[in-house]
Amino acid sequence: MAGIPTAVLIGGAGPPVVLLHGPGEFALTWLRVMPELARTHRIVAPDLPGHGASGLGDAPLERARVLGWLDDLIRQTCPSPPYLAGHLVGGAIAMRFALEQGDRVRGLALVDTHGLHRLRPSLAFSLTLIGFLARPTAGSRDRFFRQCFVDMPGLQQQLGSLWVPLMTLALQGAGSSEGKSAVRSLVSQFGLRPIPDAELARIPVPTTLVWGRHDRQTPLAIAQRASERFGWPLHVIEDAADDPAFEQPAAVLEALTTVPALG
Template sequence: MDTRQRMRETLLAGFPVDERRRHLAGVSTAVLEGGDGAAGPPVVLLHGPGEFAATWLPVLPRLARAHHVIVPDLPGHGDSLIDGVPLDAGRVLDWLGELVEETCAAPPVLVGKTIGGAVAARFAAGNRRRLAALVLVDSLGLTAFDPAPRFGLALHRFLGDPTPRSYERFMEFCAFDLDRVREHIGMRWDTYAAYAVELAADDRVQAALGGLIGQFAAAPIPPEQLAGIDVPTTLIWGRHDLATPLSVAEAASARYGWPLHVVEDAGDDPALDRPDAFIVALQASLGTVAVP
């Protein structure tokens, strides 16, 4: 067993999910699945650029009580391996379509964070009737990616020289309160951070990260595509997001009529920063479906 696999097993130990491998659009995809879906629709969770499925771990136990949850590593990220065929937008959307088809017995709620949100929005615009609802969490793609300078500098330094220190510095701008995040994740934090550094040092992961940003977030999704999304759509946003400010979500909410839930004391990852508040916002997004 290699170092990465040991890290993954440490992160996942004790969580109500199983790791499975599915071959989707030529991508050997690592997928976490859990919950029996007895009380609500399936929920598919898409993470952010350079991340991995385990970024959703703080909210998985509660979601799995009411839903079948499906949490993949995005193509080229984590342990999802690309076969060498270029990772263009069409292939990523085909990948997501196959994931939904193979794992969801009913139309799912598709939840996408940052770049995962941009992918989810593009998918929802072209796949009517395949989703029950769409939830965009601090999503990219609603405007051109133009983070606050200090966020952009920390991201550039981390990707240019992935070390524990550069990762910590970057996470200080992602999270509103990194000490609180560390406390919540507990003994898994060191492994979580080490795995993130390990992945960022992999040229293949960086190439996939750049590809997703280029295909889905370098330019805004055309407004006519967003207006064509005909499934219930909700925005969840950290008030202190330095990558895509809250004003972007407020403008999208006003333009498209999408409800907006603001998570206080959170940066660009409210599920990591404020998992309990995120669950409350997601429960409101799901309407009558309760998350215990």
Template sequence: MKTEVEERRINVSGLSIRYFKAGDDGLPLVLLHGDSASALDWSWVLPNLGATYRVYAPDFPGFGDSAKPSLEYTPEFLKQFLVDFLDALGIERAVLVGNSLGGQVALRFALSRPEQVAALVLVDSSGLGYAVTPLLSQLTLPGYGDVAIIGCQTPPGAKMRSWLRATLFFAHPAQAPSVWIAEQERMSQMPGFLQATLTSLRAQLNVFGQHQVFLDSLGELPMPTLVVWGTEDVVLPKEQAHDAVSRLKQGHLALIPDCGHLPHVERPEIFSAELSQFLAGVGA
């Protein structure tokens, strides 16, 4: 059974934020997208999840159709946004599901406010190992990313960037949803979006890899935690998933076969099944 997905807006600490809402009952689920993306990434799983849970999927500030002020979009800033977003909606306790950058934001929140997290789901999450594809880390070089922004904001550049991201994020780029490609192309031409992406990347990465890794802190997490990873992810290697699960008190691993960095987009049926199975054991 599927439920209707509503697009809404809310003011969070003076910023206009877009989010999607599905479902009216059950445990609250908050879905957090990755870098240079939007909440649209969850479109392929939102209707099904909304049949069982109350699901919220915001665009981070700087991304999607949320406000894009000129500032440093660090993971810590986005963690504070999550604190304020939950407060604005009156959500006291929720399951956090984060992909890539969203996973690191969810992890930071869970480490600082464990009492508010019923369960944690890290989907091809950053912050679980130093290795990352050089195709992203090289964008942090002085001047390189800034020049790339200029070209990618033009219509031809936006189209090329969208397809390049598809080859990086999908095990089968030719099968990337046309809606996903169009969203990437649209956002590339939005004022402030690529600048937010670059500041976010530089806050997470340098040319050698990820700045900060939280492996030594994972044992502090008291809540059930599911680590989901695409077996063909070339952005962040699946070995990081195995390492993370081995350090968790209540760790569970779900490897999505024949899948890249976005299991909820590329393999939504398998992703939803793994998530639902995990959540069946999580009480409100």
């Protein structure tokens, strides 16, 4: 896509939904909501550039190149304008795309998104993330992930045999020089600084916020302010931190049934 080798999961039939994951993740982090969504929609879940099985191509991941990549992805995989669901930096990418090409999108679902406020995680979140990126091991990964999930042991039990391969993929991505470069580029281009309120107010498509109550990376207060300021519906997911679709898929699916074009 746009000169970037891209791995994409596609399934289902119906109105298209593009699922954009967060930094350091991969398309399979949506796996707990994809099967149900695919009953009624065409699901397109790419690995972001430099993540998972996707490459970086031969040019820097500047904002225009990433948005061009998303434009090409939509052109090649979606028979009609899709709904964009974006998690963390994926949400910031979705918002930027909607601002530039609103006629190409039906709406946005922003899950604990970056781009609404300057990124200022909690101290514990920041320290464990730095430790994980500096020395990716199973131990540093688990210390960091305890900041990302409310009940990590319970989640491990729910996922059963899927837990180990998913955690292995996360560790491999953190240890990859290409993956680290991609995370730095995407977060610096889309995640660190907020989109100005005047621009957010110009997003031309229906926009819904879905947020974990215990998010330590992008606190709930950020979503509450955006909801009040822009009139975007906000769905707070209990017993979840910054990845509610992974921790509480049933609650997220229920929230999405209220979203225009997804319900």
